[in-house]
Each structure stands twice: as structure tokens, then as C-alpha cells.
Amino acid sequence: MPSRVYQTEAIVIKRNKFGEADRLLTLYTPGFGKIRAIAKGAMRPGSKLGGNVELLTYSLLMLARGRNLDIITQAQTIDNFIELKDNLELISCSFYITELIDSFTEENVEDQALFSLLLNTLRDLSTNKESARILRYFEIHLLDHLGYRPQLGKCTGCGRQLQPEVNYFSPSHGGAVCRECGYPDINARILSVNALKVLRYWQQCDNATAAKVKLNHELSKELKSAMREYIKYILEKQLKSIDWLDELNADYRK
Amino acid sequence: MNLDFLPVAKPISKLIEELNKLPGIGPKSAQRLAYHLLQAPAEKSRDLAEAILGIKENLKLCSSCLNITDRDPCSICNDETRDTTKICIVEEPIDIMPLERTKKYRGLYHVLHGVISPSDGIKPEDLHIRELLNRLSSAEVTEVILATNPNLEGEATSMYIQRLIAPLGIRITRLARGLPFGGDLEYADDITLSRALEGRQEM
Ligand SMILES: [Zn+2]
Ligand SMILES: [Zn+2]
Numbered sequence: 001m002p003s004r005v006y007q008t009e010a011i012v013i014k015r016n017k018f019g020e021a022d023r024l025l026t027l028y029t030p031g032f033g034k035i036r037a038i039a040k041g042a043m044r045p046g047s048k049l050g051g052n053v054e055l056l057t058y059s060l061l062m063l064a065r066g067r068n069l070d071i072i073t074q075a076q077t078i079d080n081f082i083e084l085k086d087n088l089e090l091i092s093c094s095f096y097i098t099e100l101i102d103s104f105t106e107e108n109v110e111d112q113a114l115f116s117l118l119l120n121t122l123r124d125l126s127t128n129k130e131s132a133r134i135l136r137y138f139e140i141h142l143l144d145h146l147g148y149r150p151q152l153g154k155c156t157g158c159g160r161q162l163q164p165e166v167n168y169f170s171p172s173h174g175g176a177v178c179r180e181c182g183y184p185d186i187n188a189r190i191l192s193v194n195a196l197k198v199l200r201y202w203q204q205c206d207n208a209t210a211a212k213v214k215l216n217h218e219l220s221k222e223l224k225s226a227m228r229e230y231i232k233y234i235l236e237k238q239l240k241s242i243d244w245l246d247e248l249n250a251d252y253r254k
Numbered sequence: 255m256n257l258d259f260l261p262v263a264k265p266i267s268k269l270i271e272e273l274n275k276l277p278g279i280g281p282k283s284a285q286r287l288a289y290h291l292l293q294a295p296a297e298k299s300r301d302l303a304e305a306i307l308g309i310k311e312n313l314k315l316c317s318s319c320l321n322i323t324d325r326d327p328c329s330i331c332n333d334e335t336r337d338t339t340k341i342c343i344v345e346e347p348i349d350i351m352p353l354e355r356t357k358k359y360r361g362l363y364h365v366l367h368g369v370i371s372p373s374d375g376i377k378p379e380d381l382h383i384r385e386l387l388n389r390l391s392s393a394e395v396t397e398v399i400l401a402t403n404p405n406l407e408g409e410a411t412s413m414y415i416q417r418l419i420a421p422l423g424i425r426i427t428r429l430a431r432g433l434p435f436g437g438d439l440e441y442a443d444d445i446t447l448s449r450a451l452e453g454r455q456e457m
Binding site for chain 1: 277278370372373374375377378405406407409410413414417434435438441442443444445446448
């Protein structure tokens with residue numbers, strides 16, 4: 001018989017209305033993966049939960065098991081990413097990140113590494129603000145982690161060695177393809193030599209090392225287009241937060 | 255909730271079910287209200303039913319501020335004693351009420367009917383921002399007060415609007431964000447506390 005009350009760290013990735021003053025939260029936790037829980041009275045002024053369970057907050061929570069949904073009884077902020085919340089572009093980037101996590105994960109599947117990736121990404125975004133690099137690095141490692149690792153070695157179409165020339169990225173093949181394989185593929189996106197290099201490099205390096213790569217506007221656009229097409233292909237839908245991200249041009253910067 | 259199991263006539267269980275859907279009405283209160291209505295004279299029920307239908311049939315949005323009204327322009331926009339140089343931006347019509355209760359504000363309003371919430375697919379063009387810009391370009395407005403809710407979507411919406419209207423050179427203010435009255439310092443979260451510190455005032 002599991003205990004009725006338990007404690008966990010969590011990042012609030014989604015918040016929906018639930019009755020008048022309650023909120024239904026979608027949380028990402030290190031030990032339980034994605035879970036949903038109720039924050040009672042969270043929106044009343046003076047609520048002890050209040051800002052501690054606000055969207056995009058990393059908190060220590062006490063929860064009581066409920067019949068359907070667990071109920072948050074206490075909350076203490078660990079990090080609220082305040083620099084991120086004061087910046088419109090970074091807010092739109094984090095909406096995109098949390099929508100990705102929400103779309104790609106099922107409830108109650110433990111994934112410590114994915115939790116760390118999410119936390120590091122939000123921290124990186126708050127402190128470094130290089131949104132283009134941070135978003136792409138996040139996408140590559142999210143996909144890798146969930147079994148959609150982009151294949152960047154040989155051509156995923158014919159298996160030949162990729163030449164140091166303009167190749168393609170094919171969502172349906174899940175990786176880089178040569179000219180002959182990429183040309184007839186309508187979903188394939190052009191992948192320059194530099195773009196392929198950056199993808200390969202980021203795939204195997206840590207976050208801090210990834211930051212050493214400086215992207216110009218063209219390269220940034222190319223990487224974005226390749227990753228977006230791939231994600232859209234896997235999820236079979238366009239993410240809702242993308243339009244706003246584009247409107248603010250948030251991921252063009254740097 | 256399905257109440258077919260209740261040992262009552264179908265019309266009563268139907269009414270209980272509908273009342274139970276209203277905010278703040280639990281199953282117990284829904285039962286009490288249903289039996290109260292059952293015993294009340296028929297014309298009382300008719301008055302109530304008509305009042306409920308009336309809010310759907312007779313109400314529209316004010317063509318200026320987009321508040322819900324039965325006359326266009328609404329009573330606030332039509333009030334000649336109001337200060338037309340100030341516009342206070344709120345998320346929903348219901349947000350006007352608490353501000354009016356303070357009796358501290360005599361300007362006009364503008365209702366957005368929502369906030370930017372990308373994960374729910376609500377984008378800036380889904381809000382009544384264009385109408386706001388039209389109002390600002392024609393009227394003699396000197397101050398815009400942003401009164402969206404102090405949460406992430408509310409703040410993002412305010413930042414977005416601030417950016418849009420900044421080129422117009424109108425003074426833009428934001429409701430102070432700080433500690434709630436009757437609250438407790440110990441339980442305040444870090445963002446509320448740091449904003450309260452930033453907004454501290456001389457005594
Ligand atoms: Zn090939
Ligand atoms: Zn009006």
C-alpha cells in the first residue's frame with residue numbers, strides 16, 4: 001500500500017482552469033515523469049500555493065493521493081526562472097519547450113534524464129538567452145532520448161557515405177540523405193555542410209560545449225526548418241505555440 | 255455527473271444535474287435549489303428562466319470597449335463624467351467589476367476577451383487588440399493602464415501590448431504587483447516578493 005502523501009520536485013508545464021479557483025496542473029517530475037495534479041484555491045489572492053505552482057516554476061511539492069487526481073498540499077519554489085519570465089521572446093520559447101514535452105510524453109513514465117534536459121534548458125534560457133541554439137539543442141536531445149535520434153552518419157536512404165556538399169534532411173527517413181535520395185522527397189529540407197556538422201557536433205556534446213557554436217542567421221534558419229519538419233512528421237501535427245514563436249521571431253536571435 | 259441513479263423523477267434529476275454544473279454549486283446545493291424551485295410558484299420559475307435566456311438574447315458587446323452591455327455604447331463609455339484620456343485594459347468583462355468597486359478609477363476600459371496562451375492556441379489576433387489600436391489612434395488617450403492578471407499569460411499579454419503601443423508615445427502603466435492584503439510574508443513566493451520589493455513606496 002503506497003503512502004497517501006508523497007513529495008516530489010516538479011516543473012509546472014501546463015496549467016488549466018479547474019472550477020472557480022482551482023487549477024489542474026501538468027507537472028514534469030524526475031521520479032514519476034509527467035503527472036497531473038490539482039492545486040486547490042491556487043488563484044485566490046493570498047493562496048499559499050499561488051506563485052509556487054505558477055506555469056514554468058520549478059518547485060518542491062507535497063501531494064496527497066486522490067481518487068482520480070492527486071492534490072498538491074504544499075509548494076515551495078526552487079527556481080522560478082524570473083529572467084525568463086520578464087522577456088517576451090523567452091516566454092514564447094518556453095511555451096514551445098513545454099508543449100514539446102507535453103506532446104511527446106505519456107503520463108507516469110519515469111524519465112530522470114528528460115527531466116534534467118528540461119530543467120537545464122529552462123536554466124540555460126534564463127541565463128544565456130541564446131534561444132536559437134538552446135531550442136535546437138533541446139530538440140535534438142529530446143528526439144534522441146525518445147527514440148527518434150536523427151541519423152546523421154551515412155545516407156539514411158541508400159546507405160552511401162554523405163559527401164561534403166549540400167545534402168538533405170528527410171523527416172520520413174529520420175535523418176540526413178544524399179542528393180539523389182533527398183531530391184525526390186518533398187518533405188526533405190536542404191542541409192548544408194555546416195548545418196550537418198553542427199547537428200553531428202551537438203548530438204554528442206554537452207550543453208556547455210554546444211554553446212561554443214555561434215550560429216549565423218542562415219544556418220539558424222536551416223537547422224530550425226529541418227528540426228521542425230522532423231518533429232511535425234513524428235507528431236503528425238504542428239505545435240500550437242509555433243505561430244507565436246514565429247511572430248516574435250524569438251528563435252532567430254543569435 | 256450522471257444522476258440517473260437518484261430515486262427522483264427525471265425532470266428533477268435533470269434540473270439538479272444542470273444546477274450542479276454551475277460554478278460553486280455542489281450536488282447538495284443543487285438538490286436544495288431544485289426542491290426550492292419545485293415548491294415555488296410557477297411565475298417565479300418563469301421569471302428565472304426568462305432572466306437566464308435574457309442574458310443570451312439581449313446582450314451584446316460595446317462597440318467601443320467590448321464590455322458586455324444591453325445598450326451600445328455601454329453605460330461606462332456613455333457616461334460623460336468619465337475621464338476619456340485613460341483606458342484600462344482587462345482580460346474579461348468580469349474584471350471591470352472589482353475595479354469599479356474600488357471607486358478609484360474614473361477612466362474607460364478595454365476588454366481583450368482572453369489572454370495570449372499559445373498552448374491553448376490563443377494568439378494575439380484572437381484578442382480584441384486591433385480595436386484597441388484603433389481607439390488609441392483616434393481618441394485623446396494619454397494613459398493606458400495594463401490590468402491583466404499577474405500570471406505568466408497575463409504578463410506576456412501585457413508585454414506584447416506594451417510593445418505594440420510604445421511607438422504611439424502614450425504613457426503606459428501596469429497595476430502594481432505585490433503582496434495580497436491579508437496575506438502572509440512567509441507564504442509569498444519569490445516572484446511576488448521580489449516584485450513587492452521593487453514596488454516599495456515611501457511611508
Ligand atoms: Zn542516398
Ligand atoms: Zn463601452
